[in-house]
Amino acid sequence: MNLTHIARRRYTEGQTPIEFLPNLSEALNGPRIHIKRDDLLGLTSGGNKTRKLEFLMADALAKGADTIITTGAVQSNHCRLTLSAAVKEGLKCRLLLEERVEGSYNVDASGNNLLYHLLGAETMRPVAGGTDLAAGMEQMAEEARSEGRTPYIIPGGGSNALGALGYVACAEEILAQCFESGLELDHIVSSSGSGGTHAGLVAGLVGNQAGIAMTGISVRAEKAPQEEKIRNLANAASELAGARQDVSASDVVVRDEFVGPGYSLPTTEMTEAIQLFARTEGILLDPVYTGKTAAGLIGMVKEGAFDADSDVLFVHTGGSPAIYAYRDEVLG
Template structure:
């Protein structure tokens, strides 16, 4: 914590987020030798909630410390990070500009206009829509230069807020989990997350390592990149984050990622995801998003059924609930 306190930060949610046991799902699965818990990172009130607020606390902290007046970021059309960037920027009095790419091959009204898209506008963000395959970071850099030419001072970060500064939010989360374990008198054999832009897994692994804990307790299910790319990107970001904290290097064996739940491509529903979202809703009354947590939780369920995950298992629910409304056609079938 003392190392984290060196970095500028704004407060965007109440911490710690709670850890809850999913006893009804345990009973429905007739689990033996395992208990299932969730860390409720969906329970963050700002902007509809979600884990990207952890990253934005440090990103906006740095932006404000630099005297910036505009926050620019990138993502897919239904990006949770973009939606929360718009909300957090509004809270802190900054303009927000979102470079959103049509990453998912859909153009139906639910996906095009509902969910996060609706909220981006409500929060007052300026949204730039880019075609599939466009270089969003390049577009963001061009926009930043145009703003500087107007006398503005923009701050720019890429998809998911997954820079080393952004990943500090999940270093902090690792500290939170360790403190909650001590309070609860248990230790999670597996801490499981979704892996998109790598920042959640990388931050947690770096946080565990910085605390002298085992980063291999953390594992993820990639929902965006192919396995080798996800492994390289997560390891690199974890080590960049550790360097920011002042030292330590992880090796490739420290990063455990599973690609079994990715499906055809990013944002395309799978039967396992649909079943996992419905199980969580119908047994526990909890909502998980279809792009990230839905696919990762499907992996948790498969791992529990196959005996891969045993002992006390923690799934980090990362929010993104507004995205469910953009996937109405998938759940209607």
């Protein structure tokens, strides 16, 4: 795989660390758990979308864009970071916000919503859950064109083949860090939502013949359609990266039993996971993505999915600003 021929902006200085979590590992009486701190990536308050935006914003700039249009939920980390990247590049940004849980949009809410206002989003347009978001963004793009603008549409989560290259690069970064430190990983656990992070990691691991198993913890979709989506996206990213090996069905594993009643809706396991990470390691998780992913990791440890002597990497995809809009869910 070779990403050097693909245009890329850099929003993070150096690599994000991989840290051993001794207190959490002891508390779970399980394998050695490590964490990839992608919550420390660049742009406003960090998170996994920063890696995707390095490729997407480079493409937008190459095409002469002056207005970025994207979509996400009302407390979207992706919208926060896309807006932040637009600010960094001197571009305008318009957001289409999907109210995936009825009644959840509040113009005065804290969390990411507060940051949309602080960072100066040009438009924040709420729409009902289930809205055709692609059509909605195209309408916003037409409005921008009618104003003499040059819009560039970034899909939700930045999860197309180009955006997924950010996590192909992350997979290679993880492998390089493991080589330097002598860490032999047995398993990687990450969120599986819009798909770019999960798909990019799988593509990078398979393309580099890493031999490391990976599980994506779904935060919204059911197992079968999510696995199909991840495999298709991973192969599209692999093709862009020039990989010689396809991602097979057996390379893509999704666990969907930690979603609970629905996207962003709390579960007891999620709350307990957030509190456990905070109170053993001082690490903040969010209730929508990393909290449920951590609940999945803990559930897998308890069911004996990992050998006690194995090394497991939890990919922290960020999202901590959202906790300020979910006080009751976080504290239980």
